[in-house]
Amino acid sequence: MERRSNYFINPIRVIGRGGFGYVEEVELYSLDNNKCGNYARKVLSIADEKLLENFTIDEWKRRFQREAKYQASCNHSNVAPIYIHHLSANNPWFITDLAENHLGSELSKGQLQSTEKISIIKMILNGVRYMHEEKRYWHRDLKPANILKFPDGIYKVSDFGLVKNSDNVAESEVLSHIGDVMGTHKYMAPEVYSGLYNEKTDIFALGVVIGEVGIGQLKGIDDFIHKSTAHKPAMRYNSVSDMLIDFEKIIKENNQ
Ligand SMILES: Nc1ncnc2c1ncn2[C@@H]1O[C@H](COP(=O)(O)OP(=O)(O)OP(=O)(O)O)[C@@H](O)[C@H]1O
Secondary structure (H helix, E strand, C coil): CEEECCEEEEEEEEEEEECCEEEEEEEEEECCCCEEEEEEEEEECCCHHHHHCCCCHHHHHHHHHHHHHHHHCCCCCCECCEEEEECCCCCCEEEEECCCEEHHHHHHHCCCCHHHHHHHHHHHHHHHHHHHHHHCEECCCCCHHHEEEEHHHEEEECCCCCCEECCCCCCCHHHHHHHHCCCCHHHCCHHHHHCCCCHHHHHHHHHHHHHHHCCCCCCCHHHHHHHHCCCCHHHCCCCHHHHHHHHHHHHHHCCC
């Protein structure tokens, strides 16, 4: 078992691999060998062919460190937390809560009831509202696979790989370029292709995600989604708080 800070870490199984590393389930033990629980550890591990594509290992490491720093600075019940990290390791890593699933695969099972869907949408909106309005972060890669499901039906926004701090204009060109060439087409607002990002690009992605959650024929929901995903950013909601206000109104008017 490895030791980090006041914990022993015991890797159990690899959960999945992404483009830039893998996520594994680990057990955490206190130094006197009491089990604290099972967690997820995200590890940066770049395949050789990726290294040939433009960015050096140091640039990938800086991106990962930035991801961990922004995510660790968030403290909200709908944003996945970070507990322990080792960012100067050869393969930097951080430990977060172990998810049961992600929203994408919950949706593909097709078993969510409408009350659950409403509550999931509120949790996503609350998590992103916190990121935008209290942290001034833009997520830039909101999609069902990046919204994780935890026990008791709690959903949390995760994957801060493309997060940008809107107050930090000095963020390096390389890091923003990495952001520009990634992200997921279906959830990308049209202006992203011209390199423009702000909270409205996340609002667009939220609109697409909410459309996919699909809460049915509620009066007002189509207008809500159209306004969130309007082609012109100026026609969209101005903030996630405004989206929440309208969403609550729709739910109330439909007696849900
Ligand atoms: N906290 C977590 N608990 C459980 N599983 C997780 C957690 N975070 C991510 N995963 C899962 O681990 C796998 C790899 O995740 P990761 O975020 O590295 O890559 P990805 O999202 O598949 O790809 P990429 O980020 O490269 O687009 C995915 O199946 C993801 O759902």
